[in-house]
Amino acid sequence: MTTASIARVLVDSPLPQLDRLFDYRVPDALAAEVRVGVRVRVPLRSAGRIADGFVVELVEHGEFAGALSDIDAVTSPVPVLAPEVYQLARRAADRAAGAASDIVRLAVPGRQARVEKALLAAGPRPPADAVARPALVAPIADYPVGRVESAIAGGARLALDAVPLVTRTRSGDWVGRWATTAAACAVAALASGQSAILAVPDYRDQEQLAAALADVLPPEAVVRLDARQSNPDRYRAFLRCLESEPVVIIGNRSVVYAPAARLGLILIWDDGDPLHTEPLAPYVHSRDAALLRQELQSCALIVIGHSRSTEVERLVEIGWMTAVTPAPAVLPKVIPTAQQPATDRLAAQARIPSSAWQAARSALESGPVLVQVARPGYAPRLACADCGQSARCRNCEGPLAQKSSSAPPACTWCGALAVGWRCQNCEGTRQRLVGAGATRTAEDLGRAFPGVRVLVADGERPLLAVDDAPALVIATRGAEPIAAGGYRAVLLLDGERMIARESLRVAEDCLRWWSNAIALAARGAPTILVGVGGPIASALATWRQSDFVRAELNDRRALRFPPAVRVATLTGTLESVTRAVAAVAPDPVDVLGPVDLGPGSVRTIIRFDYNNGAAYASALRAEVVRSATSRRKAAAVKGPRPPLGPTLRVRFDDIEPFLDA
Template sequence: MTSDATPRIAHVCIDSPLPHLDRDFEYAVPDDLVDRIRVGSRVKVPFGHRRQLDGWVTSLTASASYEGQLQPIRKVVGSVPPLDPAIWSLTRAVADRQAGTAADVLRLALPARHARAERTWMTKHPEAAARLTGEPLPGSDVDSDDETEHGAVGERVVEDAPGTAPSTADPVASWEHPRVHQQPHVGCDLISNNRVVSAWVTDVVGLVREALARGESTIVAVPDQRDVVQAHGALVERFPDETVARLDGAVDDDTRYRSFLDVLGGVARIVVATRAAAYAPAQHLGQLIVVDDGDPSYLEPHAPYAHLRDVALIRQQQSGCRLVFLSSSRSVAVQRLVDIGYVEPGVPVVHPRVIPAAAIWGDDPMLQLARIPQIAYTIARRALASGPVLVQVARAGYQREVTTDEGTRQLAGAGRTADELGRAFSEVPVIVATAEQPREQVSASPALVVATAGSEPRCPNGYGAVLLLDALSIVSREGLTASEDAMRHWFAAAALARSDATVVLTGVQGRLADALVQWDAAQFAHDELAQRVALGFPPAVRFFSISTAQGGTQEALDDAQLPESVEVVQTQLLPSEPGEGEPTLEEVTLLRVPYSVGAATARALKAAVVRATTGPVRRQRRLRVHADDVRMLQTS
């Protein structure tokens, strides 16, 4: 049943990566689809000559801005509109910030539809399905056209003002600091079935409990599948009456789509996911927790290359939820936000004692050559009397030969370290954990656990001692974030120790060692940020790159008419990206962009791409934009 006031014009975002199609197109809603189309519906529409494209309905209006005859929508795909209005607003903001297209963002935000899973879900959750589809429940006397105090039944209201974000939750006025960085507690905790989780998982459980008590949902973003498994397992155990959704690539597509519908329909109030977490359509969103935001896996490798941290900041700003950066170390990007007063630092936590081996060696050059100092053996032997000891090494394998300015030397790997320690501590087993030999947890029995950075197993209640070997090797790796990454690896390993344990750091001293001793990476991050400010490197500024055919850089810059404060850093000839036909060399130019002109630069570059890739074929030229591009500053 329809009326004259029923919106008959649909604004549709076309599923196309072409930048000149990155805008809403108007389509007529035919009579037979009026009762099925909702804001957020997935549709098929005619486009050009005999073409039919997928798209999403972003809004419905009663009149069109186009004065001619509109093409009608051909088909509605599925019963459930998958695009939540809040996620559409987030999508648009992310695409604009990154000089990308909304269609590229939506490919990351929305899972593939599975018709059978959708039908099963609607049968299992009829009330949630009715809210999303606008159809009355079976046996209900409510007509879908009846008005309620909240508007039409099943309708999801969209703000009228363009560019404003419909909120999935009221701003949390009771929170003094809506954006915080907090260090988690140290150690490990034992849950059911002898499973062990890191202490940060217990902290997440506490934050989720507070949100549930307020009737709000929580999104938890973690770096990888190891973290998804332990966080999801603990949350399922601690909240047996709640649905905990997993939105990560390790689950099959059918399961992921059902979980997505659980979140969209408000069935699941707890979401655990990896770098796409911030796009989860959580209803009544109260908080977004980002665990270890400095992990490189949060950087999206596909266009428009948005980092989860930036997406989470936009989501928080639009929704008014609380944003918690939870990590033992502090990323330089978060430090910038702390320095400008946008993110509040959290309270200190109890931590293990950290001893830099250099403080024991003094100036003795022979002692400084020892890879495993005597104090490490002493502390390890003492701790082994009551439980396992963790030994972090730089690399897997047995040993490898490297050439430095000082000559050729042998670097021991996990295998050689295990052999050396096994001879020194023959009375206990030696366990090796690497990316190729994963080990999620060990028992509380005495053992030496040799692990590469990022592969450290967990143990009940935490390790009695942690030895951080090869620290100089880790921090000496080339690249803009080498020191920052090293600090993150050391803190992550040391955080697996009990609060009364001892951590031995070998190979480095000065500000790096001081940060670990004080269990406070803030000063290190502040100093690192100051250096990047002086050099004009991210995150003090943003870097954009433009890729053109050889000799095309200056023409592209002249056409873009960028703000005056944008600087050209360098131009290099690099191989073209995969999937662009025959491999060729292209010019890649790096641009230094102050934050104050970031939005204007993104708009100008995107407009330049549209001009370069449209019009007569003979005038078209290659031009691609990569926002926040630091590839030329990284060295493997």
């Protein structure tokens, strides 16, 4: 064994007790194929199973003193797990008390043999002439001269306030100014011989970013890597990222794990969007993964948005990131206004104040008008017409809603039609509409503005762009299309309903939703914020969102809510959760709970300072492994036994328990 190579393998398994490197002997027959990063198949001693894995290291002497098993086979000769990506996965998993294999599963797409063989047969790609690539300098000039470029060259961390405008590319596409700024940052990195990774929340943002990049870079310099691609296309793009030539890689949250030759920049757009939060264990936010990767590879990190998240504001306040604002500042025209009084008959039909009605009527003479609403559908909720109690489904007790004026009421949970509905409170049979969704708003405004084209944009009817002809565009938050030349007016409805939602992040989310919608207006076009006043309206009117977010963060500090502190949510049996809480002792622990979640399951929240994060994550990770192994032993016992309860689950930085008061 002294002369034979030993491969240290990360086994692809969801079992937490297998989250470590295993030593395997490299047989002579596979010595030429086994390399760091390749996929392999290895035996597991239990039940003679064969598992998939990745070679992470090749060493002469392993840590295991006993006899080693041989690697069974090399699945693919392509080294798909780059060393820096594994280091990032390990660091991110350790920070979140999770498994590295879960993150590697997000970072490395499933193998597509035909794609792989075709690319291997084609041979290496000829190097492109990086000097011939055009450079785009004007959008970065929105900021202090050379400030962003020097930060990219020096590997700095910036919190960039986006310019709230739309702009036209040379090819005629209209995109947000943030997209051209991101494209300019990518060009700056590429010009220095380094790759750039650009992460956005969803496909709408990705289309804008792709259009901005197409204006300044050849197609072969840009790689798209996102979940909407087919498996072969995604794997083909992933293999392109593994090549030695620097490229610009764009995609959604998991793109922060993409391999990149000589990585020089990671840029994240709108990090406050919940789509940046990974819904799979260990639930690492793309911003946190980017921060870890920036430390590991000393690249530049830019977080850009119209409104900062409280997480980014905290990093700015502690000096970990530097805030950069546009110079000179571009201030939108935002007009907060109250909801229409009962005597306002002129606008009652349109569900907006007369001032907003007049602004929309004037703007429609020259182009489109955006109307943002809170909910899709026709009536988001139905209630009993007699007693006013919320109408509920007879099958599952879910709330009833109506998708259109002609559609029958149906349950929003199970989809069952409310045929023969009867109120459980008063036995009434009549229902009334509560609230107005995008479809009903479109009908109301269509009657208030006869002869005007009305378009609806929501999750069921995606609309990416509209022309500059007069139209009323009714869109739910986050689904607003880009208008050619910008909207001539923006109406933000349902503000009072949005801000009244019980959530820890409600004010932060509303500020971000409204800021992104305002940024779609043409220069100088009015934005009417209906039914909202106070500090959040003042922040939008003066375009000083950072002041509001700073005050929000101070309130969170006083209450010890995230992101002022870190939190770990523990879910499982009372015994396993109690043992996990005790595992972090004797350190002082701020414990909330346990709270009963149902049969055999409880939840406890631990709050702690950031400097204790590594120790707590290590201790809780050990408890997860203990819980999993003890459950396995219990399952192996013969004879009758009580049903097994849920295993211990740990989630760091989870705000869901704080959503509802």
